Amino acid sequence: KAGVTQTPRYLIKTRGQQVTLSCSPISGHRSVSWYQQTPGQGLQFLFEYFSETQRNKGNFPGRFSGRQFSNSRSEMNVSTLELGDSALYLCASSFGGFGADHTEAFFGQGTRLTVV
Amino acid sequence: AQSVSQHNHHVILSEAASLELGCNYSYGGTVNLFWYVQYPGQHLQLLLKYFSGDPLVKGIKGFEAEFIKSKFSFNLRKPSVQWSDTAEYFCAVNPRGTGTASKLTFGTGTRLQVTL
Numbered sequence: 001k002a003g004v005t006q007t008p009r010y011l012i013k014t015r016g017q018q019v020t021l022s023c024s025p026i027s028g029h030r031s032v033s034w035y036q037q038t039p040g041q042g043l044q045f046l047f048e049y050f051s052e053t054q055r056n057k058g059n060f061p062g063r064f065s066g067r068q069f070s071n072s073r074s075e076m077n078v079s080t081l082e083l084g085d086s087a088l089y090l091c092a093s094s095f096g097g098f099g100a101d102h103t104e105a106f107f108g109q110g111t112r113l114t115v116v
Numbered sequence: 117a118q119s120v121s122q123h124n125h126h127v128i129l130s131e132a133a134s135l136e137l138g139c140n141y142s143y144g145g146t147v148n149l150f151w152y153v154q155y156p157g158q159h160l161q162l163l164l165k166y167f168s169g170d171p172l173v174k175g176i177k178g179f180e181a182e183f184i185k186s187k188f189s190f191n192l193r194k195p196s197v198q199w200s201d202t203a204e205y206f207c208a209v210n211p212r213g214t215g216t217a218s219k220l221t222f223g224t225g226t227r228l229q230v231t232l
Contacts, residue, residue, distance in 0.1 A: 003159075031217070031218050032218070033216070033218035035220075035222075042222055042224045042225060043208075043220075048219055050216065056219045090160065092218045092220070093218075094216065094217040094218045095217065096215075096216055101167075101210075101212050101214070101216075101217065103217040104150065105217050105218040105220060106162070107152075107160040107161075108159055109158070110159065
């Protein structure tokens with residue numbers, strides 16, 4: 001079956017702009033999480049969406065937001081981009097329903113965002 | 117809040133050498149434990165996971181890990197590494213009871229370089 005698909009793969013944006021990243025989870029998965037990966041901070045959890053609702057949130061400023069659609073696809077938005085937002089943004093897909101504690105997350109290839 | 121420590125940041129081994137990568141976590145409750153691998157240019161892939169039961173778990177490509185509850189450790193091992201094991205390895209934990217498999221806390225990663 002198809003894996004987690006993230007688009008676009010690469011983006012270059014200017015400081016102050018906003019950006020929207022997209023993630024299509026594995027079919028049947030209803031939970032989508034987003035992570036930021038940087039050389040300095042490693043992999044950091046941004047937020048998780050389940051059934052179109054944000055269920056968990058990490059410690060990122062409000063400039064980082066997301067949403068989930070009824071087909072479980074998710075988008076992440078970053079407004080007023082800063083140089084420090086340059087990173088690989090990863091999406092993770094998991095089952096998310098009852099018993100989800102005993103399942104694992106599957107990751108997409110990521111979107112590499114460069115802010116100049 | 118939970119945290120994960122990976123003490124080896126960069127490991128260089130010759131092919132056929134044995135591998136052990138350390139992982140310690142800090143959390144007051146029960147966790148699920150994972151090792152993910154990121155090959156150059158590829159997405160994060162699950163190597164192995166521990167939910168409960170036998171503390172020695174076997175994963176793909178000959179990797180295994182042992183959960184030692186008293187030491188809060190989940191070390192990764194492989195008896196004989198291959199050049200193709202060159203990658204970055206991440207230990208991650210997911211607290212039980214969050215209702216999701218996708219709210220992971222990652223270690224900073226260990227870059228493994230295997231030489232011929």
